[in-house]
Amino acid sequence: MAVTKRTRFEVLKRDNYTCRYCRSAEESLTIDHVTPVALGGSDAPENLVACCKDCNAGKSSTSPGAPLVADVADDAVRWSAAIATYNATQMIDRKKRDAYVRRFSKEWNQWRWGTDQGKSLPRPADWKPTIWQWYASGLPIAELEDAVTIAASNGMVQPDAVFRYVCGVVRNKIERMHDGAIAHLHSVKEEVA
Numbered sequence: 001m002a003v004t005k006r007t008r009f010e011v012l013k014r015d016n017y018t019c020r021y022c023r024s025a026e027e028s029l030t031i032d033h034v035t036p037v038a039l040g041g042s043d044a045p046e047n048l049v050a051c052c053k054d055c056n057a058g059k060s061s062t063s064p065g066a067p068l069v070a071d072v073a074d075d076a077v078r079w080s081a082a083i084a085t086y087n088a089t090q091m092i093d094r095k096k097r098d099a100y101v102r103r104f105s106k107e108w109n110q111w112r113w114g115t116d117q118g119k120s121l122p123r124p125a126d127w128k129p130t131i132w133q134w135y136a137s138g139l140p141i142a143e144l145e146d147a148v149t150i151a152a153s154n155g156m157v158q159p160d161a162v163f164r165y166v167c168g169v170v171r172n173k174i175e176r177m178h179d180g181a182i183a184h185l186h187s188v189k190e191e192v193a
Contacts (some may be wrong), residue, residue, distance in 0.1 A: 003053040015050035015077045026052045100135045111152035113159045143173050
């Protein structure tokens with residue numbers, strides 16, 4: 001079975017786009033089987049390394065030395081652990097982000113309009129990625145909830161414009177947050193100096 005493009009990319013990335021044999025960083029790296037397929041090697045990432053064409057041609061179907069095999073195996077274990085750690089961190093952050101979205105939705109859904117106040121405020125189709133961006137910016141959820149209250153309670157704003165109004169309020173809040181962070185950094189520098 002041939003090495004997939006995704007596996008090739010991951011191996012090159014793991015090996016820092018450098019030949020594992022001669023340590024050159026050529027543009028035209030290939031993927032080499034540490035233990036050749038002809039000698040029973042597999043296409044598993046722990047048996048693959050980045051390799052320049054000269055080293056690959058010189059090695060041919062010979063067995064590598066034990067230290068190289070051990071080094072590749074150690075790198076594969078470290079890489080696997082790093083991927084697992086990254087994915088665990090991403091899942092924790094995703095849960096926090098999803099909780100942020102739920103809090104926004106709860107605040108948003110409290111606001112109604114119409115003669116009987118029975119209609120939900122409309123949101124654009126891409127509202128959720130917008131909330132994700134605000135979460136990523138570090139905007140506290142309480143500030144976002146306040147932005148919804150400011151926009152939704154303004155009787156001069158039409159229901160279909162409330163979300164755009166929230167966006168404007170949030171933009172101002174994020175600018176103030178950045179200005180406050182810059183002022184804080186300047187005051188810390190002055191204290192240190």
